[in-house]
Amino acid sequence: MTKHITCVTCPMGCGITVELNDSNEIVSITGNTCKRGEVYARNEVTNPQRSLATTVKVNGGIHNVVPCKSAGPLPKNKIFDCMAEINNANAKAPIKIGDVLVENVCGTGVNIVATNHCPAK
Amino acid sequence: MLNYDIVVIGGGPAGMAAALKARECGVESILILERAESLGGILEQCIHTGFGLQYFGEELSGPEYADRFIKQVNEQKIEYKVDTMALQITDDNIVYAVNKTDGLLEIQAKAIILAMGCRERPRGALNIAGTRASGIMSAGTAQKYVNIDGYMPGKKVVILGSGDIGLIMARRMTLEGAKVECVCELMPYSSGLTRNIVQCLDDFNIPLYLSTTVVDIHGKDRVTGVTIASVDENRRPIPGTERYIECDTLLLSVGLIPENELTRAVGIDLDRVTSGAVVDEYRETNHKGVFACGNVLHVHDLVDFVTLESQTAGEGAARYVQGKKKDSDFITTKGVGAVRYIVPQKINLDNEGDVKLFFRVGNTFKNATVKVTCGDEVLISKKRPRLAPGEMENVIIKNSMLKSFAKDSVIEITVEA
């Protein structure tokens, strides 16, 4: 199988081609112009990860929601599951930057933390 | 009448960085005027991460990036007034501003730093035909509704313009359950970062249609759909390529315009390309003691560069207040060919340090050569693997080079493919 990936490590945006064999093992990586591209492509094929930024519902705050992010990268294929869990969460104002709003989201071991303050109303 | 050494108009990343640098340079009397309810500017609604990689070496969200500066402003006890709108600057650097608690403020400043940021181009500027139904808004307005107010402005969305805000909102709306039908881009390339195209569109299978625009908007009360069409090399729609796409929302991310109404009203020279002021290496305009930095000067793609530029302006304003910034002869800078503009547009000949020239190209290039020349002399010639309109470039003019120039020389930057 062949996978085409656009590298996002730097603005060059190299088009990288990854060849896989029948047991999904990487046979070759081509098209990258630096070592970082190879690492990126390898991760994208074996274990793609994304950081997630969204909001959590707030009770008693000056706003309805407070922004948050995953404290570390999440498996790409779990992003929507994580969204669902985050959307069910409630935070109580006042909230400070860094407050943990959802612990161990979807069992990933990653916390969802506030990225802004939300004073109480 | 109030008196301050420096009045900073705008409490976003530019204004805060400028004020902090001026304080660091020894200016005590500083006032920041911010029109929103809090410091932070547009960063407050930019909740995605990716800010601060250059400046802090960390990936922060917009509010986190802003908060680092808000903390310092508070620690340094720099005065600021929020919910305060500057209405006018006079010839002798009096700032008129207004808010609910102080009423009309009259503030005499020794130096003024303009840091008002930019606004989004509206639909009218594009002259898109069709109805004027509800459901047409700028991507930034939608971003505020979703991220600050917590309401959905649409469920089935078409986005016109593939600038970074458009791409970011494609992902954001998708994460919150909307269906983003497509992103249309008038140009044959996206002005957004590659990373955003991959992580905001490709990840969610949102199609990006290049050389495509919206030619008609349908729906009486609420938008019911748009007609998109391919455009030719002159950006004119090609008859026969029209396609109807059902949607309830059209988000526009079609460019940013520096907010220079105050600047224009006091008669400061503006650059036709940047729509910002013409400035020297300390970002001083042709109006004595008035400086400009950040997106009000030229639209940046990274806030980190806004911070750095604003520190330069803050230092310049401090030097001006302290009488260290002397008038001298200038040399000017000029972008040639694909180089659309250069900031600063002029450099004081007796400048004591190196000067970084920021520029933007009008086309994409691979393995191009950037050449900096003065008359027949080639000052710098260097290879760049990639140049794109969406990414600001810079070159450094060494102080040793500066010393060799005659007054009124012109430094030119060109790109050779």
Place this chain on the structure above:
Amino acid sequence: MNFDVAIVGAGVVGNLIARELSRYDIKIAILEKCNDMAMGTSKANSAIVHAGFDAKPGTLKAKLNVSGTSLMPDLCKTLHVPFKPVGSLVVAFSEEEKETLNELLDRGVKNGVPGLEIYDRAKLKEVEPNISDSAVAALWAPTAGIVCPYELTIAAAENAVINGAEFIRNFEVKSIKQENGLFTVSNGEREITSKYIINAAGVFCDEIAKLIGDDSIHTTPRKGEYMLCDKSIGNLANHTIFQCPSKMGKGILVTPTVDGNLLIGPSALDIEDKTDVTTTASTLASILETAKKSVPVLTTREVITSFAGLRAHCDRDDFIIEKSTKNPNFINVAGIESPGLSSAPAIALYVRDMIIPEMGAAEKPGFRPDRDEPVRFRHMSNEERKAIIAKNPAYGRIICRCETITEGEILDAIHAPAGARDVDGVKRRTRAGMGRCQGGFCGSKVVELLARELGVEINQITKFGGDSKILYERTK
């Protein structure tokens, strides 16, 4: 609810009639199908007060135009509506068109238009420096002016409401019953009764008349598209600049607006759909081309918005202001196309004279001819600004940056008699969102203020009523 007079349609005509009738001791209702007044022709037109040389002598149009225009300056002053007596020029580009100017001059004299004069090329260039070099002469009409048409419409309704009239919004007249000398008017959910009905429904006049079996009126919506340019080029024209008229109307004009913008348009296209106010790329392009014939330096660069409006064209080619043959208490005020805005003050008096004497209504004491002058922060001196903020701090918070509109002005617009209920209503009353960013920054703040003042959640606020809500549900 029982009324003496029900006026169908809250446009400039209906509202000025309501205002005129509110001098008398009668109960008046203004029935409007939309969420606000000035939602049809009155909000999207050329905003010109015509001198009155266009209409054929002897027609109602000729008569009411000249008298309406003469009433306009004082009326606007009384109601605190922006009006500027800029005068108009009809420009000729050939010897043949010069003949047309003479005909218009002749007609104008017959209609009683004062001050008309033919300018030669040199004089034209002197008063209008940006005019095309190919212009050869022009007809100068000093009594022409420009007005804010929706503000006049709104001010008239506010004034009528102050004097006791009732403004009933979202009331689309669906049926009218006639019993014992009384009309019962229904919108399908609610009913009101009235002794008289005044049909001022613009392009819908024919449909309203049909509800009592009167099919004598046939209205064709004639669409006109416009482009509005930024204030930075508002000084490209000093006067309203017309080209020579054709069968479809007065052609493409270039005019300053009372707010300092520049307006270009309108096109003229007869259409079927009475709600079709879409703009089309090809028409906008052709408007610009034609306008450049008058003012060659025009470009699309400074266009901040485009829009379309519908003229209520009637096949009788004159205003129809008469008692219906089906019922003398049903007054048709139909076919009010250009110069309808100019004529509106005179139409109001004309209708008054048709019904007040026979009703035997007495003037009521305490009639107030004016309304409170709206606060216009942007036009105030710094001293005035200080004073007004001291009185009410809400005038110290700027909501619309481009037009410098304060929270106080927006609150006034919401709480005015027959006040704003939606974002566009706030916009028409205050100009918030009318500037170069077109509501990019202030739109969400206006939504917040409307929600707060009306006591609803922000996702209930609409752009212009109906299904034009701006937001869906909470994200979470």
